[in-house]
Amino acid sequence: MNEIPPYLQDLNEEQRAAVFHEGKPLLILAGAGSGKTRVVTTKIAYLIREKFVNPRSILAVTFTNKAAREMAERATAIESSATDAMLRTFHSFGAWFLRRNGEYAGLSSNFVIYDDEDMVTVLASIIEGKKKNELKLIAHQISRAKDYFFTPESADLVFINHKSEFRKIYAQYEDALRKTGNVDFGDLIKKPVEILRDNPGVAQKLHDRFRVIMVDEYQDANVAQFELLKAICSPETYVCVVGDDDQSIYRFRGAEVKNILEFPDRFGGADIIRLEKNYRSTSHILDVADSVVRRNTGRLGKELKAERGAGVKPMLAFLNDQDNEARECAALIDNSVRVKKNSAYSDWAVLYRTNAQSFGFENEFLRRKIPYRIVGSLKFYEREEIKDALALLSFVVNTKDEVSFRRVVNKPSRGIGASALEHILLERAAADWDIEAAAENSAQGLSAKARAGVVSFLEAINNARKTLLTPQQENGAQVPDDSSRILKAAQGLSRCVADLIENAGIAEYHRSHDEVSGETRVSNLQELVNGAVLYDATPEGLADFLERIALDRAIEQQDDGESRVTLITVHNTKGLEFRRVIMTGLEQGLFPRNDKEGDDLEEERRLFYVGATRAMDELYLTSCACRRVFGQTTPMAPSLFLEEVDISKMRIVGSPPYGFKLPSVKEKSGKAAGHKQKVSSDGRWRLGDRVFNEDCGYGEINAIDEDAEGPVITVCYENGRRQRFLSRAQSSRFMKIRD
DNA sequence: TAGTTTTAAGTTTTT
DNA sequence: CTTAAAACTA
Numbered sequence: 173m174n175e176i177p178p179y180l181q182d183l184n185e186e187q188r189a190a191v192f193h194e195g196k197p198l199l200i201l202a203g204a205g206s207g208k209t210r211v212v213t214t215k216i217a218y219l220i221r222e223k224f225v226n227p228r229s230i231l232a233v234t235f236t237n238k239a240a241r242e243m244a245e246r247a248t249a250i251e252s253s254a255t256d257a258m259l260r261t262f263h264s265f266g267a268w269f270l271r272r273n274g275e276y277a278g279l280s281s282n283f284v285i286y287d288d289e290d291m292v293t294v295l296a297s298i299i300e301g302k303k304k305n306e307l308k309l310i311a312h313q314i315s316r317a318k319d320y321f322f323t324p325e326s327a328d329l330v331f332i333n334h335k336s337e338f339r340k341i342y343a344q345y346e347d348a349l350r351k352t353g354n355v356d357f358g359d360l361i362k363k364p365v366e367i368l369r370d371n372p373g374v375a376q377k378l379h380d381r382f383r384v385i386m387v388d389e390y391q392d393a394n395v396a397q398f399e400l401l402k403a404i405c406s407p408e409t410y411v412c413v414v415g416d417d418d419q420s421i422y423r424f425r426g427a428e429v430k431n432i433l434e435f436p437d438r439f440g441g442a443d444i445i446r447l448e449k450n451y452r453s454t455s456h457i458l459d460v461a462d463s464v465v466r467r468n469t470g471r472l473g474k475e476l477k478a479e480r481g482a483g484v485k486p487m488l489a490f491l492n493d494q495d496n497e498a499r500e501c502a503a504l505i506d507n508s509v510r511v512k513k514n515s516a517y518s519d520w521a522v523l524y525r526t527n528a529q530s531f532g533f534e535n536e537f538l539r540r541k542i543p544y545r546i547v548g549s550l551k552f553y554e555r556e557e558i559k560d561a562l563a564l565l566s567f568v569v570n571t572k573d574e575v576s577f578r579r580v581v582n583k584p585s586r587g588i589g590a591s592a593l594e595h596i597l598l599e600r601a602a603a604d605w606d607i608e609a610a611a612e613n614s615a616q617g618l619s620a621k622a623r624a625g626v627v628s629f630l631e632a633i634n635n636a637r638k639t640l641l642t643p644q645q646e647n648g649a650q651v652p653d654d655s656s657r658i659l660k661a662a663q664g665l666s667r668c669v670a671d672l673i674e675n676a677g678i679a680e681y682h683r684s685h686d687e688v689s690g691e692t693r694v695s696n697l698q699e700l701v702n703g704a705v706l707y708d709a710t711p712e713g714l715a716d717f718l719e720r721i722a723l724d725r726a727i728e729q730q731d732d733g734e735s736r737v738t739l740i741t742v743h744n745t746k747g748l749e750f751r752r753v754i755m756t757g758l759e760q761g762l763f764p765r766n767d768k769e770g771d772d773l774e775e776e777r778r779l780f781y782v783g784a785t786r787a788m789d790e791l792y793l794t795s796c797a798c799r800r801v802f803g804q805t806t807p808m809a810p811s812l813f814l815e816e817v818d819i820s821k822m823r824i825v826g827s828p829p830y831g832f833k834l835p836s837v838k839e840k841s842g843k844a845a846g847h848k849q850k851v852s853s854d855g856r857w858r859l860g861d862r863v864f865n866e867d868c869g870y871g872e873i874n875a876i877d878e879d880a881e882g883p884v885i886t887v888c889y890e891n892g893r894r895q896r897f898l899s900r901a902q903s904s905r906f907m908k909i910r911d
Numbered sequence: 912t913a914g915t916t917t918t919a920a921g922t923t924t925t926t
Numbered sequence: 927c928t929t930a931a932a933a934c935t936a
Contacts, residue, residue, distance in 0.1 A: 235926075263926045287926095304930070305921095357926055425925065526923055548925085589912060723926065743924045765923060779924080802921070803927035 177222075179214065179250050183207075190412075190445045191215045194223075197442035198412040199390075199435045203476040204461075204785035205452025208414045209747065212386055213243055215412070217251035219384060227256035229383040231404070234261055235392050235422075237724040239747045243388070258382075262397050264723050266360035269367075271715075273374055276367045278350065282715050284566040285722035286349070286356045286575060289559075291315070293575045294352070298344045314342055318358025319394040319426025321365070351605045353572040361396040368403040379406035389746065390415030390435075394426035402438070411439060417472045418465050419782050421743060423775045433472070450476045450785075452749055454483020456821045457791045461784035463818035468774045486784075486791035488814065490826035492894055493798050493805065494529075494757075498536035501754050504792065505737060506542060508752070517543055519751040521738040523783050525763040527551075529756065530739050537737065547740040553725050557682050557693040558700055561673050562721065568636045568672070569715050571608035584681035586625030592618055596626070608633065632676040639668045640711055665707040665717055673697055742783040753787035755780075758795040758811040773812075780813050793822075797829040797894065807893075827874055829888055852876045852883035856899055863887060865895075 180188060190200050190211045202208035212232065219225040234240045240259045247254035260268065271281045286294070291311040292304065299307065310333075317332050324343035332338070349356065355363065368375045385405060387393065390413040393401070405411050413435060420429045436442040450458060455478035462476065491497050501522055508515040522533055530546055537544045552558060560583060563576035574597065582588045588596075595617050599610035611626050618626065673679050682693040703721075707713040738750065742763075757763050764776035784791055795810045810828055850859050861873045871889035878884070883899040 261926065422925075528922065585913075741924065
């Protein structure tokens with residue numbers, strides 16, 4: 173027996189088996205916190221170091237950029253040459269492939285990637301008289317179709333939308349998209365599969381390059397991604413996928429759990445290794461998470477064993493409203509960091525179901541000076557001025573880009589209205605679908621005003637292109653000495669981007685348009701410019717920059733080493749862990765979302781499971797009695813999950829709203845617990861009495877305390893409000909109702 | 912036709 | 927409370 177190298181020593185038996193495994197395809201079923209990232213990164217290092225596999229022939233695919241980065245970091249820490257392995261998301265791999273082989277699908281290497289909003293613009297250009305919401309739905313369905321690898325001709329398209337109209341629109345959309353020379357997200361997966369299928373030579377080259385392929389979070393792969401995986405694997409490729417069916421949370425995006433179930437069949441009798449030892453969470457936390465997800469039918473089922481002991485019980489807090497929730501979370505964190513020696517802000521994460529919920533926490537944390545960072549929050553790249561600037565850049569890169577052209581041609585106002593626009597676009601057919609050429613050729617059909625506008629637009633584009641192609645000229649640097657190269661590296665693309673935004677009048681447009689918000693918009697543009705600093709001032713550099721933005725919208729958080737609380741959506745936490753986690757907003761309609769049922773409800777349960785299993789030491793759940801929605805306070809019922817959860821493993825604080833019965837829990841705990849009584853000392857009130865109040869409606873007496881001033885009564889109303897009052901101060905506005 | 916004011920409608924989750 | 931569509935004015 174060979175001696176075991178140190179980096180393999182702390183692995184358990186199953187983990188080690190997974191790392192050493194070779195030959196047949198391998199499916200690793202890895203529960204939450206069972207060390208699967210560790211297995212993948214160790215395996216990469218092991219293959220390079222012990223099996224002399226060329227790092228360049230290893231491909232590891234993940235679902236988020238963050239996961240890809242983390243994986244690269246950890247693998248490189250063990251084996252430095254792992255830096256040459258390719259670690260990408262599925263989409264980023266698809267883009268990488270298409271930049272090199274797009275010609276086989278009629279794409280040039282400078283395509284840009286359309287987001288959902290751009291899809292809607294394309295649809296709007298081919299369909300008349302549909303509202304934006306309808307177009308959004310169609311765009312969504314086209315995305316789904318591509319996730320399932322359906323073409324406009326596929327018979328199965330009826331499962332997405334049964335109308336024959338949809339088939340027609342999908343076909344027209346594909347046609348319009350092709351003319352722009354660009355791709356949407358779905359194409360990044362679908363087109364590579366088609367190219368590999370139709371061009372054996374291309375496939376052969378790829379098969380020669382990648383001998384080892386690993387997929388992380390495999391439960392989130394959709395049908396098209398599964399097809400891509402098959403297409404990049406040859407019989408000689410070693411394939412290893414890692415996943416957990418209980419953590420599949422992207423069904424809405426076409427993820428198919430059956431990819432996991434069918435993997436052994438589809439990949440010729442794969443070996444299966446289960447990792448069922450959880451090293452992350454204490455057992456009470458796991459029990460709480462498991463008690464909810466076990467209600468799901470149709471799961472592989474597994475016993476996750478906690479290796480860390482029982483720990484403290486998770487806490488469930490019933491609170492009044494979202495302001496209360498923000499304050500309580502802030503107080504909890506602040507207190508913990510202040511009091512406990514071993515608690516830092518960075519140990520904490522506040523989880524929520526929707527991005528919109530982050531606002532309340534941000535405000536409160538700012539007020540209390542609690543340092544935080546927000547993960548995700550796509551808002552920045554959705555701002556109008558940013559989209560304008562990016563559209564301008566996209567058009568410079570690809571002058572067939574109709575979506576971007578429409579967006580910026582008349583911004584600032586150049587007198588080019590709808591009719592002029594249509595005229596220019598009609599000229600495209602004679603100009604090989606190049607819009608810039610079409611605009612040049614369209615002069616005679618336009619009004620004098622529009623003609624002048626077109627000239628000024630073309631000028632701006634041309635200037636931009638000149639700067640991009642010959643960026644060094646402005647320095648007059650004949651000798652390419654070190655200092656000019658350093659200068660170029662430091663300025664990168666950002667100078668060109670800044671010039672372009674100025675010259676094309678985007679910045680001026682926003683400055684003059686609205687004095688108040690104009691300045692913020694211009695400073696947002698400046699931030700975009702700063703982001704371009706690392707990229708070359710060349711068309712390729714620009715294309716790289718745009719791709720990064722399209723595929724990885726998480727704003728680069730500067731790591732100043734300060735310890736910060738993490739604010740994050742539950743979806744975004746996948747693959748992360750925190751010592752202390754607060755899952756907020758456990759209310760019916762919010763989490764789980766609106767009356768989800770069947771498979772959708774099961775997905776929400778898995779989401780709960782993912783969130784809860786992020787916690788290592790402490791888990792807190794909050795549920796509010798009411799919440800502001802559309803600016804109006806509306807009553808909320810506690811989440812269904814709070815009825816399903818194993819309550820014996822939790823501590824409860826506060827009392828649930830009117831009418832909600834926790835399964836087998838004694839009355840209420842908390843402050844009043846010590847001197848709780850059935851009847852008030854003045855005999856006026858009885859615990860559990862129904863009462864009516866003009867302002868709040870029906871309610872129930874929830875607690876009776878005795879004070880120096882006499883009895884204090886607490887009422888919970890059906891609308892979620894709660895009220896405390898002195899018995900003797902109560903007037904006739906209150907009516908008692910006997911059962 | 913471009914820009915503003917009024918009115919109606921509406922909240923997932925992400926590559 | 928915010929955003930999109932419709933209606934309106936210069």
